[in-house]
Amino acid sequence: MSHANPAQIGGQLAVLASLQRDFDRASQEIESHQRLARRLKGEHPVYKVTKIPEKIYKKDQTQQTNPLSKLPAGVAAQIWQDIPTDADRVMLALTCKAHAETYEFLKMKKINTTVNNLEKRVMFLPRPVRYAHNHRLPVLVRLPTWMPANYQLCYKCNQYIDLTHPSSSGTWEGDAREVRNLRADHEATIVGPRCPLCVVADHLNLIKDTPEAKEYERKAKLVKQTF
Ligand SMILES: [Zn+2]
Incomplete structure (x- = not known):
């Protein structure tokens, strides 16, 4: 390589760049076929309980209003429990850091309840166990x-x-x-x-x-x- 002519190196790099572009195009095409095959088969990703994204926690809490958090903890938890769907709870959790933390805490919380005289552990928030x-x-x-x-x-x-x-x-x-x-x-x-x-x-x-x-x-x- 010590006697390599810069023009020759430049030429070979150009060929390699062209191969790379061909390869990227081919990869994208294969990816499209794979996506289509998954749809044909009716496959889908594993659905998991909603997790609040990290960036919500990075926001400055002092810039956010969260009157719900000023209520006594029991009352606030009751309000979270009374929100009709998990999707609506998620939307509330997305509005501020404090709500996101409360949602993440409450979604894992379990309580004891009695069904047909049998003691049972259930989720505090009425939400599906399997999504x-x-x-x-x-x-x-x-x-x-x-x-x-x-x-x-x-x-x-x-x-x-x-x-x-x-x-x-x-x-x-x-x-x-x-x-x-x-x-x-x-x-x-x-x-x-x-x-x-x-x-x-x-x-x-x-x-x-x-x-x-x-x-x-x-x-x-x-x-x-x-x-
Ligand atoms: Zn689609």
């Missing part, structure tokens, strides 16, 4: 103002989609007007906006259990192992 699609969607529909402008909610795959990501190119279907007023029931997952990959998966729904579709899913999984 599913129908628990996650009500939280997501309350979040658009918290999300960056380039993220849009897909009601089918139950997540915010980054519109600038290469796998997001294509046409959305569904009607946002059908899911106004925080609608998040089962019907909303059918009539609400659906991302381009969910749209493609929907259009293949009649053949999703065929050997051909299984072969596509198998390939998507095989490639993943090489990364």
Whole structure:
């Protein structure tokens, strides 16, 4: 390399840069196929109890008003317990650091109660023990103002989609007007906006259990192992 001509090195670096770009494009394409395969299969991420993001705790509490925290602890806890849904509790928790801490504390709290003369340990906040699609969607529909402008909610795959990501190119279907007023029931997952990959998966729904579709899913999984 000591006699290498700078122009030759420059040329080779340019070839490598071009290979890198090809590789990135290919990776993105494979990722899109993997995402589509997961939708065809009906796979989804493991749904977990909502966790308040770290950045809420980094806010300056003195800039935030939280009259609820000034109430006696028992009264405040009762109010938290009376909020009708976990999604609404999460929204309150997102408004300030003190509420976020209270929510995180109360969501793990258990109390003793008596059911049919039997002593039982139950969650203090009435919330699902196992989270599913129908628990996650009500939280997501309350979040658009918290999300960056380039993220849009897909009601089918139950997540915010980054519109600038290469796998997001294509046409959305569904009607946002059908899911106004925080609608998040089962019907909303059918009539609400659906991302381009969910749209493609929907259009293949009649053949999703065929050997051909299984072969596509198998390939998507095989490639993943090489990364
Ligand atoms: Zn989707």
